[in-house]
Amino acid sequence: MTQPQRMSAPTLPTYSPRGLALLRDPLLNKGTGFTEQERDALGLRGFLPAGVMSMQAQAERILVNLRSLPSDLEKYVALNALHDRNEALFFRVVCDNIDEIQPLIYTPTVGLACQKYGLIFQRPRGLFISANDRGRIAEILANWPYRAKLIVVTDGERILGLGDLGANGMGIPVGKLSLYSACAGIHPEECLPVMLDVGTNNEELLNDAYYIGLRQKRITGAAYDAFVDEFMTAARAAFPGVLIQFEDFANHAAFKLLHKYRDDACVFNDDIQGTAAVALAGLFSALRINGGKLRDQTVLFLGAGEAATGIADLVVSAMMAEGLSEAEALRRNWLTDSRGLVIKGRENLHGHKLRYAHEQAPIGDFLTAIKTLKPTAIIGVAAVGGAFTPEVLQTMAELNERPIVFALSNPTSKAECSAEAAYRYTKGRALFACGSPYDPVRLDGKTFVPRQGNNSYIFPGVGLGAIATGARLVTDEMFMAAAHTLANCVTGADLEQGSLYPALPRIREVSALIGAAVAGVAYQNGLAAGPAPNDLLGFVESKMYDARY
Structure with a gap:
């Protein structure tokens, strides 16, 4: 008996639904996309209108309806309903x-x-x-x-x-x-x-x-x-x-x-490790523009939680790979929290902050910390909306020819600054990345295209590589490989317009490359199941599902 064509999948349900039960299974349902032959064979005759639509026509209809909705929340609900009926x-x-x-x-x-x-x-x-x-x-x-x-x-x-x-x-x-x-x-x-x-x-x-x-x-x-x-x-x-x-x-x-x-x-925490990798990739891209070395940067974080310490840990590892000792690399990374700069001797410091508690006089506010430490990069991950004030941005521009400004908190209401503010108050010199999407910014005759330092550039590829290889563990080395791979996907044209990440429509290509890099680490370190294939990228791409009837 003809069954509805299923996307390539390694597992199948143990049942073969027909009729209404089939139409109510989102993994099998094609709606008006079922052919005449399938309608006869699967007991669907009468449940569907006579017209048979191609997947492209169905998608176009979805978009017409979606774009007519008045709010993003209503669009979310509509997309969620589509997800529930036709995956x-x-x-x-x-x-x-x-x-x-x-x-x-x-x-x-x-x-x-x-x-x-x-x-x-x-x-x-x-x-x-x-x-x-x-x-x-x-x-x-x-x-x-x-x-x-x-x-x-x-x-x-x-x-x-x-x-x-x-x-x-x-x-x-x-x-x-x-x-x-x-x-x-x-x-x-x-x-x-x-x-x-x-x-x-x-x-x-x-x-x-x-x-x-x-x-x-x-x-x-x-x-x-x-x-x-x-x-x-x-x-x-x-x-x-x-x-x-x-x-x-x-x-x-x-x-x-x-x-x-x-x-x-086989576990990881995306808020700690995925955020770290995407931020490190952004730093690598920024340094391609200003010509600096990571080992020479001083990074000041607004935040001292999962994201901040996760990024700092990976940055320290990358600095050590460029020749710094651990102590030297740690000294180039500073955290601030709600009580000010994290320093040695401060009471009630949580364990994850202690590694970044350096010798320094107390500093209670972020702007004074910038003026004192003179960072080349500030990274906001504290979800304090508007914390990168005009004064903060202007000070960064006074201290650096090309200040690195990452406002990574989301949603948009929690962003440390907007893209427009980052460019305006640094006179277009900021190397900017954001955690929420922003439209291009036109300033002094130049168009800047900010891109999100979104974990979706990292975690899908890491997961793909781990699953494809049957990895026993997910390691920091895999996230380091993911960061380098993501940075290498950024083109010269991207950098010219101020984009520190590749265009989002390239995300499946990027994920495949990251998956291959992660797979390489898994095989190299004996964490994968079975022998390494000759073509890692081809192997990983062969595991990728493509949503088609």
């Missing part, structure tokens, strides 16, 4: 219109979607595992009908720069996995979003009549650790070799979980 068409629309669609399904729109999640929730996607499920997590994972190779998991405590959104944070794993499929060709059947609902300390949500999660304060301490450990044990047993990405955990949990599992499980 192939959803990914075709995303892949062919990545510049337009990525900001709608991920940052910045996903932040608002998570805040409104209880209102816009339509259909469950992934698994919600609550603290009340302790002792039966393995049973819940057994309910998942597919062979997951990739899990993105969050507990919702630190969603983007928005804080504790509890179970509403499920929008983040769903969005991340959409980008894995669109940007790196990880098959949707292999992707499992997971929300570990341990409660929320957000009083507004606890009092929200439409909140979808547990209405209790977060569990902490030993109870939290045991709950996460039960999940990790059960997930690895249910899906042997699965890659698990920790996403949007608060600092206290993020560092602990990464350090606990990274040496014996």
Whole structure:
């Protein structure tokens, strides 16, 4: 019997749905794209209108309807509904219109979607595992009908720069996995979003009549650790070799979980390691413009959490690769937090900050820190909107011919400065990257095209390389290779217009190259399953899903 054509996939459901059941399966449904022969063979006659539409025509119709909607949130909801009924068409629309669609399904729109999640929730996607499920997590994972190779998991405590959104944070794993499929060709059947609902300390949500999660304060301490450990044990047993990405955990949990599992499980934390790689790639690109060496830079971070220390750690490793000692490299990286510059001897410093606590007199504000330390680069990752004031930008321009200014916080409301401000207050000399999308800026007869230092340039390719090779671990060396590869994808034409990252429509090409670089590290370090293929890039590309009927 003729079955609907399925995109190339390594796993298949154990059932063969027909009729309405088939139309309600998003992995199999083609809607009006089913041929006359398929309609007869699969019991679809009468359920569909007579017209048979090509995938291209279906996609064009989706875009017409999408562009008529008045707000980005309504577009998010419409795209989510498409995702729930026809995955192939959803990914075709995303892949062919990545510049337009990525900001709608991920940052910045996903932040608002998570805040409104209880209102816009339509259909469950992934698994919600609550603290009340302790002792039966393995049973819940057994309910998942597919062979997951990739899990993105969050507990919702630190969603983007928005804080504790509890179970509403499920929008983040769903969005991340959409980008894995669109940007790196990880098959949707292999992707499992997971929300570990341990409660929320957000009083507004606890009092929200439409909140979808547990209405209790977060569990902490030993109870939290045991709950996460039960999940990790059960997930690895249910899906042997699965890659698990920790996403949007608060600092206290993020560092602990990464350090606990990274040496014996295939895990990584995108907020720490992915952010680090994309920022380092941006620094490499900026240095191609100003002609400097990374080892000679002084980097000042606005922020001292997961992102800041993750970036600093990778920058230190890269500086050491250029010949500096660890002590010399550390001294060139400085952190600031809500209490000012992180310095040696300050009370109550958390463990992840201690490595960057240098000898220095106390400095309470960011502008004074710039004037004192004279950094060549400032990197904002504290989600403090507008923190790169005109005075900050002007001071950076006074100290540097080509100041490096990365305003990486998202969503847009949390950005340290806009692209327009970065260029205007440095008289067009800033080497700028952003965490949220900005339109080109016209200044003094020149057009600057800022590009996002978005983790979507990194994590899809890293995941692709790890999954393709069956890697046992994900290492910092893989992220270093990813950063170099991403920087090498930036063309001279990109740099001429101020773009420190490649154009987003090249994302699948970039992800394949990063996947090959990561695969190379896996094979070189004995972390891969089986022998290395002769053509790493061809091998990785052969694993990439392409959304077509």
